[in-house]
Amino acid sequence: MRLLLHLATRYAFSRQNRHRGTSVRIALGLALCLFAIIAVLSFMQALQRNQFEDIRTFESFDLQIDLQSNDYSAAKEAANQIEKMDSVQHAFVYADIPVIAQGINGSTVAGRLRGIEGEGRFLSNLNSYRGFLFQDGQVASSYSNTHSIDMGESLTLTFLKKGRQATVVPSRRELEVGAIFYTSSYDFDISTFLCNVDTLLAMQADAPLKIGVFTLEDVKDVKGELVQLGYERTSTWMEINASLYSAMELEQKMMALMLFLMVLVILVHIRNSARRLLLAKQTEIAMLRTIGLTKAKVQTIFVLQAAVVAIIGSLVGIFLSYGALAIYPTLSAYVYRSMGVHLEPAIRSGELLVLCIVIVVFSLLASYQGTHRILKADIMEMFTHDEIN
Amino acid sequence: MMKSTEVLTLEAVSKSFPATLRGGEPIQILEGVSLSLNRSTSIAITGRSGSGKSTLLQISAGLLSADSGSIRFEGKEITKLDDEHLSRLRSRSMGFIFQSSLLLDDFTALENVQISAMIAGSSEKEASRKSLAMLELVGMQDRLGHTSDQLSGGERQRVAIARALVNEPSLIFADEPTGSLDERNAALVEDLLFSLVAEREVALMLITHNLAFASRCNTVYQLHNRNVEVRS
Incomplete structure (x- = not known):
């Protein structure tokens, strides 16, 4: 051998x-x-x-729950209750409304305004470039949108709200840009303006409230637990982004x-x-x-x-x-x-x-x-x- | 153990080759060849090119299979031996010297002889000792570390002779061993081969065109019309 x-x-x-x-x-x-x-x-x-x-950090979180009411304090209470579950890391209230944003130079961006109690993974992965995020009455614009909007400038947001005669009517509000942020998700950055929930509700009181959930467990198992607790309109990030x-x-x-x-x-x-x-x-x-x-x-x-x-x-x-x-x-x-x-x-x-x-x-x-x-x-x-x- | 006197016996050996690689009518090379070779004797096979001299040697050594006939080496029918037994026979009882020496090109002169000894069952140390002695005997002690391409044709043949003899075989098959050498080197190799064969009582089967070289053997056969005839 x-x-x-x-x-x-x-x-x-x-x-x-x-x-x-x-x-x-x-x-x-x-x-x-x-x-x-x-x-x-x-x-x-x-x-x-x-x-x-x-996707799980910024876009749709691990799970999200569509609430039946627009009652913010009830929503916060529900989020607190959910956060007490062993399988849940963080639960927080948020709402998205579609908007068209116009900068002072007249250029427009179609996107969404997200009112959120920035917490957990979402907040820790959000990079604050300038200013202070989630200040009352201000929006945070992503770094990508600074092409047309800068800190301290006013942003004109056009959105739809319930009308008295028509079902929905366009409404317009001006909000100051109080902070600039960026994330690792380009798609999120180019389409999202952030503010706190109060600011968003002040603009549109009937905005549909949701609860976002972060977990380290299997999302399907956590969904099962949430459904058992009565949150039947719970969706996992995979269901929300099914086609993707x-x-x-x-x-x-x-x-x-x-x-x-x-x-x-x-x-x-x-x-x-x-x-x-x-x-x-x-x-x-x-x-x-x-x-x-x-x-x-x-x-x-x-x-x-x-x-x-x-x-x-x-x-x-x-x-x-x-x-x-x-x-x-x-x-x-x-x-x-x-x-x-x-x-x-x-x-x-x-x-x-x-x-x-x-x-x-x-x-x-x-x-x-x-x-x-x-x-x-x-x-x-x-x-x-x-x-x- | 006493070795039998008869080393090689061929009886009615025939061999044909297909005319082309794709087959066709076979060309008969050997037909009913019979001869025998005893220990310490030598035979030479002569004949014109293409007459089948090398084929006869290769069949005798089990390097090529015969179509029919019997080939007994030291009493064993080699056509019936399995690969392991035939290989053992080749390594221990047969020695080979070809026209182009066919050394293992990637190995030195010493390693070429040593590998042959180790294949025959010698330990590394024993193989080394025997190889050094053999190479000294053929006058190659100063070229031990040289590879094939660093040796002349005559030197390569001397290494091939050392390799063929290192396991003290009963029979040496030599196919035109001086065919590619100049006159001086051919004479040196001839003398060396015959002196070692005589000294070690080894049988020799020599294939050559050179009648003077052939005449130094005990018997000279001529291959003619697909069979051998005693020439002298």
Whole structure:
């Protein structure tokens, strides 16, 4: 066995090996393929995680409850009651109304005004750029909207309210911009103005009140508890964003398909590489057979050689992946500038391990099958033929 | 254990090859060839190019399968041996020298001989000792660390001779061992081969075009019309 291992390592990467370059190229090919898969996987997962995180933090929270009444104090009491549940982290009252905002230069933005008791994850992830958020009688405009509105300027908000003769009538209010904020969600920033609930109710007393809920538990379980408490109009963030969620699920499936194709490319690379390595060594195989090495031992040598090349290729791939992850923080500013998102890519060691095992096992199989094919021929045929198919 | 006198016996061996890689009418190369070779004797097979001399050697050594006939090596029918037994026989009882030496290119002269010894079952230390002794015997003690491409044709053949003899085989198969060497180197290799074969009481099956070289063997056969005839 020692002799076989010695021959295998010599045939893999030894300096004396004339085909060392081939082994190096094969190992590098494996490493780059593995790195590409891991990079795509971690970025796509980070992107999805980021999008889901933004949706749950700013857009729709983990759960939201449509209240039957517009009674603010009753709503606050209900929020307090819900917050006492063990599974709930935070519960708070909020309301959204659609508005058209006009800056002093006349440019308009269609969006929403959200009156909220800023709390928990929502508040801690909201970045106050200038001013003080949630001041009485003022709105906070997102950083993106400062193209047309600045701090201290008045914002004209047009919205619909109940009329006496018509069902709804347009109404207009001017509010001072008291703060500028930004979040990690561009979509949220360009469409949302913030104020406290009192300010919003002062503009539109019949605005439909809701309770937002943050939880660390499974949202479906928490929904079940809330329904049992009588809050039947409770929706999870997945239900509220059903179409987006299903699009994301589709994206995940497409990603899985893409990764499968990438793995397929790796497998084809491995098969061709094994073949190339073996063909390069065909005369040596014939010589080893002539001086008395059995077919099984020849096969063992080249399977071991393939294992050495595949393991080294995988290790280089793992090194490249973790290396890229380590230097990513220095590139994250560039990613944010070009993509507008703060990504936190992570490598799932389980997935990496499975990929490495697939690569090594397939390398062994490809080499086994390749030597098996070559060894079917008579020894002298191996000497005389350039290539045995 | 006392070894039998008869080392190799061929009886009615025939071999044909397909005319093309895709098949077609087969070309008969050997037909009913019979010969035998005893320990410490040498035979030479001569004949024109393409007459089947190398094929006969390869079949005798089990490197190529015959279509029919019997090949007994040290009393064992090699056509019936499985891969493991045949491989063991080749490693311990046969030695090979080819025209182009066919050393393992990625290995040094010493390693080439050593690997052959280790395949035959010697420990690393024992293989090293035997290989050094053999390489010294063929005058290659100063070239131990040189790989195939750093050696001349004559030197490569001397390493091949050392490799062929390191396991003290009963029979050496030599296929045109001086065919690619100049006159001086050919003479050196010839002398070395015959002196070692005589000294170690090894049988020799030599394939050559060179009649002078062939005449140094006990028996010279000529391959003619797909069969062998005793020439001298």
